[in-house]
Amino acid sequence: MAQNEKVDVCIVGSGAAGGSLSLALAEAGLKVVVLEVGPWWNPLTDYIHNPLEMPGRFRWNMPVTQVGDRVGRAPHSSWGVGGGMNHWTAAVGRFEEEDFKQETLEGMGADWPFAYADLVPYYEKAEAQLGVSGSTSGATPGYVQGNPPNPPHELFYANQLLKRGFDKLGIPSYSGSVAINSRIYKGRPACNYCGGCMMGCPIGAKANTAITHFPQAIKLGVEVRPRSYATQIRMDSRGRARSVVYFDAQGVEQEQEATLVVAAGWTIESPRLLLNSATSQFPDGLANSSGLVGRGLTCILGGRIRGTYDEKVDGFRGFNLNNLESRHFYKTDSKRGYWGGWTFEASSTGHPLSYANQKGPLWGHDLVRHMATFRNNGALSVWGRATVSLDNRVTIDDSVKDEYGIPAAKITYRFSDNDHKLSQEARKRGEEAFEAAGAKDVWSDGPTRGSYWLGGLRMGSDPTESVTNGHGQTHDIPNLFVVGPMLIPGAVAIQPTLTIVALGNRIGEYIANNRQEF
Amino acid sequence: MSVKRREFLKGTVLVAGATYAFIREVKGHTFGSVLIEPQGSADPILFDTGEVLSIAAVAAQIIPTTAHPGAAEVGVVVHINSRATEDAALLPQYQEGLASLDKNAKEQFGIAFYGLDFNKQQSLLKEIEDSTFFAVIRRHTLEAFYVSPVGIFVASGHRAGTTHAFCSANEGFPDVDKKPTI
Numbered sequence: 001m002a003q004n005e006k007v008d009v010c011i012v013g014s015g016a017a018g019g020s021l022s023l024a025l026a027e028a029g030l031k032v033v034v035l036e037v038g039p040w041w042n043p044l045t046d047y048i049h050n051p052l053e054m055p056g057r058f059r060w061n062m063p064v065t066q067v068g069d070r071v072g073r074a075p076h077s078s079w080g081v082g083g084g085m086n087h088w089t090a091a092v093g094r095f096e097e098e099d100f101k102q103e104t105l106e107g108m109g110a111d112w113p114f115a116y117a118d119l120v121p122y123y124e125k126a127e128a129q130l131g132v133s134g135s136t137s138g139a140t141p142g143y144v145q146g147n148p149p150n151p152p153h154e155l156f157y158a159n160q161l162l163k164r165g166f167d168k169l170g171i172p173s174y175s176g177s178v179a180i181n182s183r184i185y186k187g188r189p190a191c192n193y194c195g196g197c198m199m200g201c202p203i204g205a206k207a208n209t210a211i212t213h214f215p216q217a218i219k220l221g222v223e224v225r226p227r228s229y230a231t232q233i234r235m236d237s238r239g240r241a242r243s244v245v246y247f248d249a250q251g252v253e254q255e256q257e258a259t260l261v262v263a264a265g266w267t268i269e270s271p272r273l274l275l276n277s278a279t280s281q282f283p284d285g286l287a288n289s290s291g292l293v294g295r296g297l298t299c300i301l302g303g304r305i306r307g308t309y310d311e312k313v314d315g316f317r318g319f320n321l322n323n324l325e326s327r328h329f330y331k332t333d334s335k336r337g338y339w340g341g342w343t344f345e346a347s348s349t350g351h352p353l354s355y356a357n358q359k360g361p362l363w364g365h366d367l368v369r370h371m372a373t374f375r376n377n378g379a380l381s382v383w384g385r386a387t388v389s390l391d392n393r394v395t396i397d398d399s400v401k402d403e404y405g406i407p408a409a410k411i412t413y414r415f416s417d418n419d420h421k422l423s424q425e426a427r428k429r430g431e432e433a434f435e436a437a438g439a440k441d442v443w444s445d446g447p448t449r450g451s452y453w454l455g456g457l458r459m460g461s462d463p464t465e466s467v468t469n470g471h472g473q474t475h476d477i478p479n480l481f482v483v484g485p486m487l488i489p490g491a492v493a494i495q496p497t498l499t500i501v502a503l504g505n506r507i508g509e510y511i512a513n514n515r516q517e518f
Numbered sequence: 519m520s521v522k523r524r525e526f527l528k529g530t531v532l533v534a535g536a537t538y539a540f541i542r543e544v545k546g547h548t549f550g551s552v553l554i555e556p557q558g559s560a561d562p563i564l565f566d567t568g569e570v571l572s573i574a575a576v577a578a579q580i581i582p583t584t585a586h587p588g589a590a591e592v593g594v595v596v597h598i599n600s601r602a603t604e605d606a607a608l609l610p611q612y613q614e615g616l617a618s619l620d621k622n623a624k625e626q627f628g629i630a631f632y633g634l635d636f637n638k639q640q641s642l643l644k645e646i647e648d649s650t651f652f653a654v655i656r657r658h659t660l661e662a663f664y665v666s667p668v669g670i671f672v673a674s675g676h677r678a679g680t681t682h683a684f685c686s687a688n689e690g691f692p693d694v695d696k697k698p699t700i
Contacts, residue, residue, distance in 0.1 A: 049683040052665050154695040192690025194682050202681060203688055314698040316674060316684060317691040351683060352673035353664040363580040363647070363656055364640065368588075374673045375698065 001245070002254045007031045007223075009511070010244045010258035012230040012273065013265035015083020016500040017484035019209020019217070020126070021264060024508020026220035030515065033256055035228040035246050037265075038079025040210070041086060047200025051351050054199035058087050064268060065397045065410040070449070077266045077451075081226055082210035084266070084451075085497065087198050090179040090206045091322035091345055092132055092498040094123050094144050096330060102388075102490035106332055108339060109298070109388035109490030113461045113470035116144070119502050122509075123147075126501035130207035131185040134177030143327045146498075150182045153191070158313035158378040159324040159346045165437025166326060166344075171429075176325030176345060179207035179498070186212075193318040195348060206319070209501075228254070231406050233261055233277040233286060233480065241286075241480040247404060260511065260518045262472075262481040264504075267297070267453035270486050271394040272409040274457070287457075287474035287482075292467050294394035296455040297413060298491050301384030303423050303446025304347065305430035306358065307439025312375040315349035321381060322346070322495075329429065330385075330493060338421040340385035343493045344430060347381040349374065359443070378439065382426040383450060385491040387416035394456050415447060423447035452496055457486035471510040472503070479518045483507050561603045565612070570595050571632040572616045577659040579636075579643055586672045589663050597662035598655070608654070615651030619643075675700055 009025055011018045014036035025032050037060060041047065048054050058078035066072055078087040097116040102109045124147050126132075133150035152175035155163060166173040180191045180201075191205040204211050214224060227249035234255070236242040241261040248254050263270040271294040275285035285293050324346035331341050349355060355374050356362070362370050397410035427444035434442045459482075460466025463475035466489065472481045483504050485496045511518070565573065573595050581589035602608040616631075622642055623631040631639060646652050663669040670678045675698075679686035693699070 048681055050665060051683075052661055156694045157697050160695070192688060193692065193694040194685055194688075194690040196683055199683075312675075312698045314674070314691075318694040351664070352670060353660060355673070356660050356664055361647070361653065361656060363643075364582060365584075367581060368584055371673055375675060 002252060004033075004254060004256045006257040006259070007033045008258065008515070009033075009260045009262060010035065010256045011262045011264050012244060013083060013263070013270070013484070014081045014209065014214070014224060015264070015266075015484075016085055016209060016497045017264040017504050018262075019082065019085075019213035020129070020501040020504025021262060021483050021508045022222045023213045023217040023220075024505050025512060026217045026222045028508070028512030028515075030512060032217075032222045033258070034222060034224045035230050035244060035256070036079075036081050036083075036224060036226050037229045038081070038226065040081045040224070040226045041200065043200060043202050043204060043211075047196075047202045049194070049196035049199045051199070051353050058200075062269075062402060063400050063408040065400055065408060067410065067412050068392075068414040070413070076268075080210075081214060081224060082208040085208040085210070086200055088206075088497060089197055089321035089495075090319065090497075091495045092130070092134075092146075092177050092179050093322075093325070093343075093494045094146050095492050095494055095499055096144055096327075098331065099490055099492050106339065109296070110458060110460055110465065112489060113459055113466075119499070119506065122502035122506040123498065125505050126498050129212055129505075130179040130498070130501060131181050131188065131212070132177050132179050132498070133182035135174055140172045140327050143330065146177055148177055150185055153178065153180070153182045153319075153323060156193075156315075156318040156323050156346075158315040158349075161309060161313060161437050162307075162346055162378055162380060162433060163324055165433040165435070165439075166324075168436040169433060171326055171328045171344075171433065173324050173326040173328075173344070176322035178319060178322050180319050181205045191319060195316050195318060195320070197320045230265070230273060231276065231404060233263070233273065235277075235279050235281065235286070235477075239281055239477065241477055260479045260481065262483055263457070263486075264483045267456055267484065267486050268394055268409050268411060270482065270484060271456045272396055275396045276406055282476070287467050287476045287480060289476050290464050290467060292390070292458060292465070294456050295390040295392075296388060296458050296489065297392045297394055297411065297453060298388050298455045298488075299386050299413065299449040300452045300454070300491075300493060300495075301342070301382075301386045301415075301419055301423050301446070302448035302450030303382040303384070303427050303430075303444060305380045305382070305427055305434060305442065305444040307378050307380075307431075307434030307437065308373045308376045308441040309378065309437075309439050310376070313378055314375055315378045316351070316374075318348065320348040320350075329426065336425060338418045338425075339387070340418065340422050340491065341493065342382045342384040342422065342426040344433075345381045345383065347379045349377050349379050373441070378434070378437075380430050380433065382423070382430055382446065383493045383495070384419070384422045384426055384447065385493045387418050388455070388489075388491050389414075389416070413449070419447055452485065454485045454488040454492065454496060457482045458489035459487040460489055472507045481507065481511070561600055563599055564602050564609050565595070565599065568620070568630060568632070569613065569616050572619060572630070573598055573612070573655070575632040575639060576619070576643065576655055577662070579639055580656050580659045581663050582636075587668050589659050592663050592666045592668050594659050594662040598658045601658055611651060611654060615649070615655070618651075619646070
C-alpha cells in the first residue's frame with residue numbers, strides 16, 4: 001500500500017460539505033487533502049444536455065441494495081468534484097427555526113444541538129459563497145428570510161400563471177431562492193435559462209463547490225484527488241482515527257494519514273464507510289456506541305402536480321426548480337389530521353422524454369395527443385416533511401460487494417401512513433392551485449423520496465442518542481468528524497444544500513479554532 | 519444473423535426497396551427509419567432484415583407520423599441496435615418478441631407483421647401492449663425519437679444545439695418571463 005505524507009485533515013467527499021469545509025480549513029492555514037471518488041468534470045465539454053447520456057456520466061456505478069417501499073438498485077447521487085451539486089436544481093432556502101427543535105415542539109425526530117440563531121452567520125456566509133438569488137423581503141409572514149446577495153429572478157411565464165392561481169386561493173407565493181445567478185456575480189455569469197440544470201451547468205451560472213469553493217481552496221493549498229475511492233478509515237492503538245485507505249485512479253491502494261479525518265460523502269456512503277471500517281475495538285463500526293450509525297435515514301417527500309393550459313407556456317424554459325415558492329403549508333396544523341407540512345416549488349416541465357411517460361405507457365395517437373400538450377404544460381413540486389423513524393436506515397449488505405470486495409450499502413426505508421396523508425393533501429392543494437390558474441387537465445403523483453437523504457449520522461447533545469455533537473465531532477472518536485446532511489436529526493421540507501454549506505463553514509471554523517486539541 | 523454495417527445497409531436498401539414497393543402498392547406505407555445512416559456508430563447490426571423491418575414498423579406505430587414527423591423519421595433501429603450491443607440480454611428479448619409478433623401476424627393474416635396495413639399492425643400490438651417486450655421497444659423508441667433533434671423540435675418547437683436540449687449552446691431563453699412567441 002502506497003503511503004502519503006501526513007496532512008492536518010483528510011476529507012472524504014467533495015460536494016457541498018467537503019467543498020465548504022475544505023475552504024474554511026484552508027483559510028485557517030490547515031493542510032487539507034480531499035478524496036473524491038469521481039472525476040473532475042469540465043463543464044464546457046463534459047456537460048451534455050442529453051438525458052440518455054448525462055445521467056449515466058453522473059452516476060457512480062456502485063451497487064446499493066434497497067428494501068422496503070422500493071426494491072432493487074438506488075440511483076446514486078452524482079459523483080465528481082462538486083458531488084451532487086453537479087446535477088442539483090440549486091433550489092435553496094434556510095430551514096425554519098422550528099426545525100431545530102422539532103422533538104420538543106412536535107415530538108418528531110430529535111432536536112438539533114444548537115438553535116437556528118447559531119447558524120445564521122454561517123447561512124449568510126453560505127449565501128454569499130453560492131451567490132444565492134432571491135428575495136430579501138416578501139416571504140410569508142412568520143417564516144424565516146434569507147439574505148441573498150443577488151436579486152430574485154423574474155417569474156417565468158408559466159409561473160406567472162400559476163401564481164395567479166395561488167393568489168386566488170389566498171396562498172402567498174413569491175420568487176424563491178436559488179443558487180443560480182440572476183446577475184454576474186464573483187466572475188460567474190447570469191443564468192441563460194436554458195433549462196438544463198440537472199445535466200450540469202455549462203456556463204457556471206449555477207453554484208457548485210467545484211467553481212465556488214475549490215478554486216480558492218486550491219490556491220490556499222488544498223489538494224483535491226479525483227478518482228479516489230475511500231474504503232476504510234484506519235484507527236491507531238489509542239482508538240483515534242489514523243488514516244484513510246483509498247484506491248486511486250489506477251486502482252492502486254493508497255493510505256493517507258491525517259491528524260483529523262472527516263466523512264463528508266453522500267448520506268448513504270458515509271455510514272457505509274464507518275460501518276465498513278469496523279475493528280476489534282469498534283466491532284459495530286466506527287463511532288457507533290449509540291447503535292445509531294445509519295439509523296434515522298429520512299427523505300424529503302416528493303410529489304409533482306402538472307396542469308395543462310389552453311395557451312403555450314413553454315414550461316421547459318428556465319431553471320428547474322423554485323422559481324415560485326410557497327411555505328404556506330410548512331408548519332403542522334392539527335386540523336389537517338396529520339403531522340408535518342410541505343413546501344410548494346414550481347418546477348420545469350422537463351424533457352420531452354420524461355413528459356412522454358407522465359400519463360402511463362401511452363403509444364400511437366394517444367401518445368401524439370399527449371405530447372401535443374407539452375408546450376402548454378406547467379409543473380409544481382411539493383416537498384413534504386417525512387416521518388422520522390430509526391427503522392429507516394443504512395446498513396451494509398454482505399451479500400453485495402464492489403469490485404474490491406467491499407460490502408455495499410443497503411437502504412431500508414418505508415413511508416408511514418402520515419407520509420401518505422401529507423402527500424395526498426399536498427398534491428390536492430397543488431391541483432387546486434392549477435385549476436384556479438385556469439389549467440384544464442390537472443394530475444399529480446407521489447409520494448416519492450425526492451433526491452434528498454437526511455440523517456443516518458445524526459448530531460445531538462446526548463452520546464447515547466446521537467453519533468456526533470453539534471460540531472460534527474463523533475462522540476466516540478475525537479478526531480473523526482462528519483459533515484453533511486447525515487447530521488440532520490429531524491425532518492425538513494426544504495432542500496438541504498444551503499444548510500450543508502452553512503454547516504461546513506461552522507464546523508470548519510470550530511476545527512480551525514480548536515486544532516490544538518486534535 | 520449478424521452482418522457488418524456496410525453489408526447491412528446494402529442489403530437493407532435492397533430488401534427494403536423491394537418491400538417498400540410492395541407495401542406502397544398495398545397501403546402506401548414506408549419504413550424510412552430503416553434507411554437512416556447510423557450516426558457515429560460502427561456497431562455491427564445484430565438483427566436480420568426481417569427483424570429490422572419489424573422494429574421499424576412497431577416504432578412507427580408507437581410514434582406515428584402525422585402532420586409532424588414520427589419515429590419513422592429518426593433512426594430507431596440504429597438506436598435499438600446500439601442498446602442491444604451494450605446489453606447482451608436485449609438481443610434475445612427482441613428476437614423472441616419480434617418472432618412472436620410475426621407468428622401472430624402470419625396466423626391471423628397470413629403475412630409478416632411489417633407487411634400488414636396500419637390498422638392490422640395496431641390491433642396486433644394492442645394484444646401485447648402490456649408485455650415486457652412492448653415496454654422495452656416502446657422505451658427505446660421514445661428514447662430515439664425524443665432525444666433526437668427531430669423529436670425535440672416536434673415537442674418543443676425549438677431546435678436542439680450540440681450540448682443543449684432546447685437551444686443552441688449558451689443562447690438560452692432570455693425571454694423566459696414572456697409568453698412564447700413561436
